[in-house]
Amino acid sequence: MAIQAPRGTRDVLPAESYRWQYLEEKMRKAAALAGYREVRTPVFEHTELFARGVGDTTDIVQKEMYTFNDKGNRSITLKPEGTAGAARCFLESNLYADALPCKMYYLNAPIFRYEAPQSGRLREHHQFGLECFGAQDATVDAELILLAYHLLEELGVKNLSVRINSIGCPNCRPSYHGALKDFLVSRLDGLCEDCKNRYERNPLRVLDCKKPGCKAQVKDAPSMLDYLCEECRDHFAQLKACLQSEGIPFAVDSRIVRGLDYYTKTVFELVTETDGGALTVCGGGRYDHLVAQLGGPDLPAVGFGMGIERVLMLLDSEGIEIPKPDQYEVFVTYMKDNRAEAFALVQALRRQGIRADMDHCSRSLKAQFKYANKTGARFAATIGEEEARTGTVRVKDMGSGEERTVALAEAGDTIRKMRKEAE
């Protein structure tokens, strides 16, 4: 075997890129409809951005980053998530000095995490994400959840469930941390090694542990929701009210924690059930102090990321078809002495905006027709000795078999006309 794509990466082949483009179009429209404009940030950033932004106690930063020193001996990291880069960009370009809120989205942003590849989990994947800076109202949290939900719904995804939670703010979280640690301290012996670590560094994450032993220990743990300060409680209530008034189903799940440290108040996930179990397609939340942590003004913000590969997986597993465009509308077939006329016709058709091509492999007429059929071309336009002499072309509808001989200059119009008549 020659050189292969690196572990955990995938090619999008010419025959399947239309599926990506289809999603991209829907995503752009959905984002634009709500006033989000595209931002493009670098694929790599200074490692410090993620250490400070995402949090250096997180698994992402501790063990999953593609980090290396460049030739100038700078520590560089390939983006392990989208929000930190967007926040850095927002801050660096002083966008907070413009009218707020500042809404932006990124599409097909490559995201890198050094993990064991698995179904729905690659080392390089792509995300569609939205970020809104400078607005504290829960109406934004709600609009983001609704946007993601309706987008997936429009794509045809079923069994979609929305799970939300509030993890409080720096004012109320410490008291909860205290309560949680008090609760956990007597049960430390029953926890796994990882969780004993988490107890010290980030006790919230213990709630998220999937090990049966830990789950059992944590079953009756206090809920953050009972410790929210008034502001956070109101905010969460506002969010729920917005979602209710829009009639989308959601569930409050106090165990949602998220693996990134910057989150405050709202966190949410959009999850679907597949044969392989629950799959999170979209995750996000509020990060009110990230911009400040990066050295900027203390501005609230919310956002989410949606995994493109995971969306495509869902569409596959639910049997949702994406319309596949034909490669050509017309295939020009010709006898070997008439290559020049055929070439001219192809160029003329393309000038008229018709996707056209011809044989470039010196194949027989019969083989040319076979090829035309295979590429899905709706029409064949044939030029032989007879047509060349009279300045005509024989246009054939490959579906019905109907053929018409028309002047060369009318080829394009004839194709349009025949297509219309067939409808």
Add this chain to the structure above:
RNA sequence: GUGGGUAUAGCGUAGUUGGUUAACGCGUCAGAUUGUGGCUCUGAAGAUCGUGGGUUCGAGUCCCACUACUCACCCCA
């Protein structure tokens, strides 16, 4: 990172207790009388059996290592 499974032409597979020229389907290409596709028929090309090592007179078949894929855990989109 830890554990299980897999690895044979472009794709999907067969390959009997290790025994000679590795088989089949799909796909590709070419033909079935001279300028026409989809169906059918015929034929051809295409594989140092993931890589490296070992056992053996002999390995696609057994053993080890590596790599990749895959599943579970961890974590996440």
